[in-house]
Amino acid sequence: MKKTLITLCTVAAVATIHSCKMKTADSAVSGDAASKVYVAPGKYDEFYNFVSGGFSGNVTVYGLPSGRLLKTIPVFSVFPENGYGYSEETKAMLNTTNGKVDWDDQHHLELSQTNGKHDGRWLFANANNTPRVARIDLTNFRTQEILQIPNSAGNHSSPFCTENTEYIVAGTRFSVPMGDADVPISSFKKNFKSTASFISVDKNTGRMKIAFQIVLPGMNLDLSHAGKGPSHDWFFFSCYNTEQAYTMLEVNASQKDKDFIVAVNWKKAEEYAKSGKGHTLPASYAHNTFDENTQKASTVMEKDVLVLDPKDCPDMVYMIPCPKSPHGADVDPTGEYIVGSGKLAALIPVFSFDKIQAAIKNKTFEGDFYGIPVIKYEAALHGEVKKPGLGPLHTEFDGKGNAYTSMFLSSEVVKWRISDLQVLDRAPTYYSVGHIMIPGGDTREPYGKYLVAYNKITKDRYLPTGPELCQSAQLYDITGDKMQLLLDFPTTGEPHYGQGLPASMIKDKQVKFFDINKNHNEFVSMGEKNTKVVRNGNRVDVYMTAIRSHLTPDNIEGVFVGDDVYFHVTNLEQDWDIPHGFAVKNSSSVDLLIMPGETQTIKFTPVKQGIYPFYCTDFCSALHQEMSGYLRVSAKGANVPLKFGSGVTAPETAAK
Amino acid sequence: MKKLTNPGKISIIAVIVLLVSLWFFPMWRIDLRAPQYPGGLSMKIWINDVKGDVDIINGLNHYIGMSTIHKKDFPEFVFLPTTMMVFMILGLVVLVLNRKIGYYLWTGVFTFIAIFSFYDFYKWEYNYGHNLDPAAPIKVPGMSYQPPLFGYKKLLNFEVLSQPDVAGWCYICAGVILVSAVIYEWKKSVTK
Ligand SMILES: [Cu+2]
Numbered sequence: 001m002k003k004t005l006i007t008l009c010t011v012a013a014v015a016t017i018h019s020c021k022m023k024t025a026d027s028a029v030s031g032d033a034a035s036k037v038y039v040a041p042g043k044y045d046e047f048y049n050f051v052s053g054g055f056s057g058n059v060t061v062y063g064l065p066s067g068r069l070l071k072t073i074p075v076f077s078v079f080p081e082n083g084y085g086y087s088e089e090t091k092a093m094l095n096t097t098n099g100k101v102d103w104d105d106q107h108h109l110e111l112s113q114t115n116g117k118h119d120g121r122w123l124f125a126n127a128n129n130t131p132r133v134a135r136i137d138l139t140n141f142r143t144q145e146i147l148q149i150p151n152s153a154g155n156h157s158s159p160f161c162t163e164n165t166e167y168i169v170a171g172t173r174f175s176v177p178m179g180d181a182d183v184p185i186s187s188f189k190k191n192f193k194s195t196a197s198f199i200s201v202d203k204n205t206g207r208m209k210i211a212f213q214i215v216l217p218g219m220n221l222d223l224s225h226a227g228k229g230p231s232h233d234w235f236f237f238s239c240y241n242t243e244q245a246y247t248m249l250e251v252n253a254s255q256k257d258k259d260f261i262v263a264v265n266w267k268k269a270e271e272y273a274k275s276g277k278g279h280t281l282p283a284s285y286a287h288n289t290f291d292e293n294t295q296k297a298s299t300v301m302e303k304d305v306l307v308l309d310p311k312d313c314p315d316m317v318y319m320i321p322c323p324k325s326p327h328g329a330d331v332d333p334t335g336e337y338i339v340g341s342g343k344l345a346a347l348i349p350v351f352s353f354d355k356i357q358a359a360i361k362n363k364t365f366e367g368d369f370y371g372i373p374v375i376k377y378e379a380a381l382h383g384e385v386k387k388p389g390l391g392p393l394h395t396e397f398d399g400k401g402n403a404y405t406s407m408f409l410s411s412e413v414v415k416w417r418i419s420d421l422q423v424l425d426r427a428p429t430y431y432s433v434g435h436i437m438i439p440g441g442d443t444r445e446p447y448g449k450y451l452v453a454y455n456k457i458t459k460d461r462y463l464p465t466g467p468e469l470c471q472s473a474q475l476y477d478i479t480g481d482k483m484q485l486l487l488d489f490p491t492t493g494e495p496h497y498g499q500g501l502p503a504s505m506i507k508d509k510q511v512k513f514f515d516i517n518k519n520h521n522e523f524v525s526m527g528e529k530n531t532k533v534v535r536n537g538n539r540v541d542v543y544m545t546a547i548r549s550h551l552t553p554d555n556i557e558g559v560f561v562g563d564d565v566y567f568h569v570t571n572l573e574q575d576w577d578i579p580h581g582f583a584v585k586n587s588s589s590v591d592l593l594i595m596p597g598e599t600q601t602i603k604f605t606p607v608k609q610g611i612y613p614f615y616c617t618d619f620c621s622a623l624h625q626e627m628s629g630y631l632r633v634s635a636k637g638a639n640v641p642l643k644f645g646s647g648v649t650a651p652e653t654a655a656k
Numbered sequence: 657m658k659k660l661t662n663p664g665k666i667s668i669i670a671v672i673v674l675l676v677s678l679w680f681f682p683m684w685r686i687d688l689r690a691p692q693y694p695g696g697l698s699m700k701i702w703i704n705d706v707k708g709d710v711d712i713i714n715g716l717n718h719y720i721g722m723s724t725i726h727k728k729d730f731p732e733f734v735f736l737p738t739t740m741m742v743f744m745i746l747g748l749v750v751l752v753l754n755r756k757i758g759y760y761l762w763t764g765v766f767t768f769i770a771i772f773s774f775y776d777f778y779k780w781e782y783n784y785g786h787n788l789d790p791a792a793p794i795k796v797p798g799m800s801y802q803p804p805l806f807g808y809k810k811l812l813n814f815e816v817l818s819q820p821d822v823a824g825w826c827y828i829c830a831g832v833i834l835v836s837a838v839i840y841e842w843k844k845s846v847t848k
Pocket of ligand 1: 546580581616624627
C-alpha cells in the first residue's frame with residue numbers, strides 16, 4: 001500500500017512538471033502555419049521581399065510566404081558568382097573618390113513610389129560605410145547606378161523617398177567636418193556637421209543627382225521617412241547624440257532625456273535651392289552609371305554640391321523633442337502621425353502633423369538648437385504608447401489603423417492602435433529583432449497581410465554551424481486580431497530593412513534575355529564568323545562567342561607571358577536563362593557569367609608559360625563539359641605566331 | 657456552256673478573300689512541350705516564312721543532329737505564294753468567263769495544290785526527322801524525330817502537337833466552299 005502511494009505521488013509530480021514545462025522553440029508554431037507558407041512546385045510566391053544584405057554589401061530577394069531565396073543582387077560588393085565588379089564592364093560601378101571600394105555595409109532599401117504607392121520601377125539601396133546610394137532596375141534586377149555622397153559618414157538614414165520619388169535622402173550617422181578638413185577631434189562642436197542630402201531622381205530614367213545638402217549641427221542622424229498626403233512636403237529624420245559627444249558615446253550620448261526628430265520642409269528647401277539661397281561648395285564624389293546600350297559602366301567625378309544652411313533658410317527645419325535616443329521615424333499611411341521610437345525609452349511617442357503645423361504657426365517653441373526652432377514636446381504630441389515593451393525600434397503599418405513596433409530588448413513585435421494608442425497584441429520574435437516590414441507598410445497603401453521581422457542576433461532554431469550562425473527573418477500572418485508566426489528563414493549578412501512588393505506588379509516585366517541586335521558593346525562579336533584575336537603591343541584582345549555547346553575560337557596560340565589578355569565573350573543565345581560562364585585556368589581575377597545577347601570582358605595576365613584550358617562555368621547543356629578550349633602561353637620572345645581557330649580551322653593553329 | 661449560279665459566283669469571291677488571309681496569318685503550327693520548357697515552344701509556318709521559337713528549337717536539336725531550320729532553305733516560301741497568287745487570279749478569270757466547267761477545273765487545281773503541299777510538308781518532315789548528322793553527340797538507337805503531320809506525337813521527352821493555324825483554317829474553309837459549290841453547281845445543272 002505504501003509503495004503504491006509513493007508510485008502514485010511520483011507519477012503526479014512528473015505529470016505536473018511536464019505540464020508546466022516552459023514554452024520552447026518547438027511549441028512556437030501552431031495550427032495551419034505550414035499550409036499558409038507552402039508554395040507548391042510550379043506555383044509562384046505572392047510577394048517579392050527585397051532584403052538588405054548588411055555587411056555582405058548586396059541585396060537578397062526572397063519569395064513570400066515561402067521564404068525561398070530567389071536572387072542575390074550584387075550592389076556594393078564584388079560578387080564572384082557573376083563577375084560583378086570584376087568584369088571590365090562593371091568595375092567602374094564601384095569607383096569612389098577613394099578608388100575602387102568593392103565592399104560595403106548595405107542597410108536600408110526603398111522601392112520607388114508614385115502617389116505614395118509602389119510603382120515597381122526601381123529599388124534604391126544605401127551603403128553605410130563609404131556613403132553611396134544605388135538604384136536597381138526591377139526589370140532586370142541589376143544595379144544601374146551608384147552615387148557617392150560627399151560630406152557624409154555612415155550613410156544611415158537612407159535611401160528613403162518622397163511620395164513621387166522626387167527625392168531620395170541620404171542622412172549622415174557620423175558627423176564629420178565639411179570637405180576633407182584636418183581638425184582636432186575635440187573641435188567637434190565647432191567643426192563637425194551632420195548633413196541631409198536630397199538626391200533628385202529623374203522621372204523617366206531614374207538618374208540620380210544630389211540636388212542639395214542641408215547642413216545641420218553635429219549629431220547623429222539615424223533614420224528617416226518622408227511625409228505622405230497632408231505631410232507630403234516634409235521629411236522626418238530621427239537623431240541622437242545631441243550631446244555632441246565624440247568619445248565613449250555609449251555613456252556620453254545617452255545623457256539627455258530627449259533628442260530630436262528633425263522635420264525638414266523639403267518643398268521649402270527646393271525653393272531656397274532654386275532661388276539661390278544655397279552655397280556651392282567644392283566637393284568630389286563619384287557618380288557611376290551603367291549604360292544598357294554599350295553594356296558598360298562609367299564614372300563621372302562630380303566637382304561640387306549645393307549646400308543649404310538653415311540659418312539662411314527660415315521655416316525649412318524644425319526640431320521635435322523625442323525621448324530617448326530615437327531610432328525609427330515612421331509615418332503612418334494617412335501622413336498624419338509620426339512615430340518616433342526611442343531605443344532607450346520605455347514608451348513610444350506619436351506626433352501629430354496637424355499639431356506640429358499649429359505649433360509652428362503659433363511659435364509654440366521651447367528654444368532653439370543652433371538656431372533651429374525646437375517645438376514644445378507636448379505641443380507636437382498626439383500621445384504616448386505606454387509600456388509597449390523594451391527598446392522600441394521601428395514601426396510599420398497595416399493600413400487598418402494599426403501600428404506594429406519591433407522591440408529589440410524584449411524581442412517581440414507589438415501591435416497597437418494609432419487612434420487611442422492601446423496595445424492590442426504582442427508576439428515573441430525569439431531572436432533579437434531589428435527592422436520589421438509589412439509589404440507596402442511604409443506607403444499610403446499597405447497590403448497588410450504579412451509582417452516580416454528581421455533578426456540581428458541569432459541563436460538556436462537552425463542546425464548549428466560552428467561559431468557563426470546565419471541571421472534570420474520571421475514571417476507572421478497579420479490578417480487576424482492576433483499575429484500568427486508562420487515561418488523562420490535564414491538570410492544573408494545582417495538583414496536590416498526590407499521592402500515587399502506584390503509579385504504581380506513586376507513579374508511580367510522581367511527581361512528574359514538581351515536582344516543581341518541591340519548589343520552595342522564595343523567588343524561584341526556578331527556571330528562566330530566575326531570572332532578574332534588581335535594583338536596590339538602586349539595587349540591581346542580575344543573576340544569570342546559562346547553558344548551551346550562551344551566557344552569560338554577554342555584554340556589560341558601566340559600569347560606570351562606578361563601579355564594583358566582581354567577575353568571579350570559574347571553570348572549568342574537568345575533564350576531565357578541560358579547564360580554561359582567563362583573562366584581561364586589560374587585566372588587572376590574571377591569568372592564571367594554572360595547573359596544571352598550580352599558581351600562581357602575579363603582581363604587575364606598569365607605569369608607562367610604553359611597550356612591554359614578555358615571553359616564555360618555555368619552548366620548550360622548536356623554538352624556543357626565539352627564547352628572548353630585551350631590557350632597556349634609561350635615564354636616572352638618565343639617565336640610563336642598568333643593563331644586561333646575553332647572546328648575546321650583549329651588544326652591550322654595546332655600546326656606548330 | 658452552262659453559266660455559274662449566283663451562289664457559285666459569290667463563292668469565288670469568298671474563296672479569294674479567305675486565301676488572302678495566308679499573307680496575314682500563319683498556316684500551320686507545331687507546338688512542343690517538355691518539363692524543362694513549362695511555357696512550351698511553338699513553331700509557326702507561314703506561306704513565306706517560318707517564325708516563332710525556331711532559334712530555340714534549332715539550339716535544342718543540335719544534340720541529336722537534326723539540321724537547323726532556316727527560311728532560306730525553303731524554295732516553298734517562293735513557289736507557294738506564287739502558286740496561290742496565280743490560283744487567285746485564275747479565280748477571277750473563272751468569274752469573268754462565267755462557265756461551270758471553269759469552276760470545276762479551278763477546284764481541281766486547288767485540290768492538286770492542297771495534296772501536293774501536304775505531300776511536300778510530309779516529305780520535309782520525313783527528311784527533317786530522319787536525316788540526322790552522323791556526327792551527332794547523342795544517338796538514340798532506332799530513333800527518328802519526324803514531327804506528326806497532323807495531331808499529337810511524343811518525341812523523347814517532348815510532346816509535339818501539329819495543327820492548322822488561322823490561315824490554315826481559312827484555307828480548309830476555302831476547300832470546303834469549293835467542293836460544296838461544285839456539288840451545288842452540278843446538281844443545278846442536272847435538275848435544269
Ligand atoms: Cu555554356
